[in-house]
Amino acid sequence: MTIYEKYIKRILQLEKNFQVTTSGRSFLNAPIFTVKPFDTKPRVLITAAIHAREYVTTFMLLDLIERFGNLPIVYVPMANPDGVRLATEGRSFYETYKERLTDAERQVIETSNLLLWKANARCVDLNVNFDAGWGKGEKNATKAGSENYIGDKPFSEFETKVLKRLSLDKKCVICYHSLGEEIYYGYNNEVGKAEAKMLSEKTGYAYKTAKGSHGGHKDWFIKSGLGIGLTVEVGSENMRHPIGIEEAKRLADENEGIKEVLREFKYV
Numbered sequence: 001m002t003i004y005e006k007y008i009k010r011i012l013q014l015e016k017n018f019q020v021t022t023s024g025r026s027f028l029n030a031p032i033f034t035v036k037p038f039d040t041k042p043r044v045l046i047t048a049a050i051h052a053r054e055y056v057t058t059f060m061l062l063d064l065i066e067r068f069g070n071l072p073i074v075y076v077p078m079a080n081p082d083g084v085r086l087a088t089e090g091r092s093f094y095e096t097y098k099e100r101l102t103d104a105e106r107q108v109i110e111t112s113n114l115l116l117w118k119a120n121a122r123c124v125d126l127n128v129n130f131d132a133g134w135g136k137g138e139k140n141a142t143k144a145g146s147e148n149y150i151g152d153k154p155f156s157e158f159e160t161k162v163l164k165r166l167s168l169d170k171k172c173v174i175c176y177h178s179l180g181e182e183i184y185y186g187y188n189n190e191v192g193k194a195e196a197k198m199l200s201e202k203t204g205y206a207y208k209t210a211k212g213s214h215g216g217h218k219d220w221f222i223k224s225g226l227g228i229g230l231t232v233e234v235g236s237e238n239m240r241h242p243i244g245i246e247e248a249k250r251l252a253d254e255n256e257g258i259k260e261v262l263r264e265f266k267y268v
């Protein structure tokens, strides 16, 4: 069974106890699922796997969803389904859609180590495609690539449009990435510092501001004045990309304290 098939199986299992919705579609028309407890109107959005190779965060989040039960939170366990399939199924997946790409995009994919792929299926790094200092990030690239390509314009991608729409009525956005054991708060400001500090105490991860980072989901969320946003990098530097899904349960144990942080600051 592929990683994507395992994900779909877990989503189907969640349907018994949670409201599962197709909130949008990817470039390749894959559903972008959201999960939330029935009859709740959450003010918190938690996302995972906006970067393809970081799919361990999907499985960590699926574990956390089950543990958190009816806490009012809406989850996007896999924000970049096409990218995850490219990183885990490789060339065989690419062959199914390559006629939809430009020559430049095909060349990037054909010359990349797909195991380390971060972008979506058409070579845009979704976490630099948001409208917050778009194109000003230190590592930003203006050409198709396996990472760091900002896209034609802010929110050029289906996946980032979906995340934007889901964020607009929220007060708190938590974005899971791997790796580094770090919590990033603020966007050229101190927004979310108290929450980041408490989460740092719960997880043992360092908390800091991200200098030179622009165009990310949390960057845009904070810049728009909607609320606080945190980027949480799970997994230690001793690990290597991609982190296998067998680590998901341990990472969920390590990150379960987010629940107490959300309660303490009255987001749930």
Ligand SMILES: [Zn+2]
Pocket: 051, 054, 177, 178
């Ligand atoms: Zn990432």
